[in-house]
Amino acid sequence: MADIEKVEYKPISVRDLLIEVKDISELMIDLAYSAALFDNEELAEEVMDLEKQVKTLTYLINMNAMLAARDAEDAEALVGVPMVASSAEKISDAAADIATIVLKDIRIHPIIRDVFRKVEEQLARIKIESISFLISKRIDELKLAAEIGVNILAIRRGKRWILDPEDEEIIQEEDILIVRGTQKGIEELGKAAKGKLKEL
């Protein structure tokens, strides 16, 4: 817990916080297994970052639940909330354990590589470099799904995570995109992010 910044109280509905922690948990599992299956350390690093987000969210959930309880009846009505928050942390820790296996170079992948691997969708992390034409574009404008078969699952912007970004979201320099798509599509988007492609 030593690596956690002090979390300041913000009034947010517990429900919205629980939905956010659920979405992050699902993304973490997706990323952690993909990191393990494809021996991808970049994805594993994002899992570790999301683990910190979950810790912050569980603090906020607990604080908001406590402040919502003004009498015994409220407390009874809210007692399940910190229990869910605690389970959320366990899920996040277990996903981080999988990521740690990948980051410590413990091997999982050889047998996996050996089996027949059909071309299928993968996850990847793509960083938007300063010379990329993607900068200042709206997500829907790029038609990534139609053009190259890639979907943006999340954007990390500095310390902030945007899960399942809206169509109107505008891509910024230094954004880290977490994407799902075919290998070919991911390669193209990677080139566009590095400024090596001027259109998709």
Add this chain to the structure above:
Amino acid sequence: MADIEKVEYKPISVRDLLIEVKDISELMIDLAYSAALFDNEELAEEVMDLEKQVKTLTYLINMNAMLAARDAEDAEALVGVPMVASSAEKISDAAADIATIVLKDIRIHPIIRDVFRKVEEQLARIKIESISFLISKRIDELKLAAEIGVNILAIRRGKRWILDPEDEEIIQEEDILIVRGTQKGIEELGKAAKGKLKEL
């Protein structure tokens, strides 16, 4: 562990088993939080059933990894696999903890109900009764997404789970559908499953 049936060895690729356990984990988290947010015991029960599936899968993963290791080099190459399996069980246990909170009637939902709730998609469990017109229909034939805004995430058929079923999958009597959709769409599908609607 007393409630686990003996798991017989089946030769399945560890990679396929890991992908299945990942998909089940994501579904469990989705179901567990939905159970908590909407105080839905049916969804919580399905989480408990999936927990058993994960236990069986982790046995199979460990057995297949052991049998794949014939020398020290193999063993080194495979050592991460049981570690991932163990994390998979932790994730599954934590999702089951959330489901248990719901099943024990520990309250989480009052504050959640109090906040402004926009109409949004929910998860639900729908059982196909013997008089339903849905029986013997292919999933794609029903055009559920287009007609009523509902998607089938999984089908439980007796003890077997079919995750993310194919378009060609045929709905059978007694199938348990796990669906995501608008409240209205879910209600309609529920009526169709009970034989109270003859078309969608």
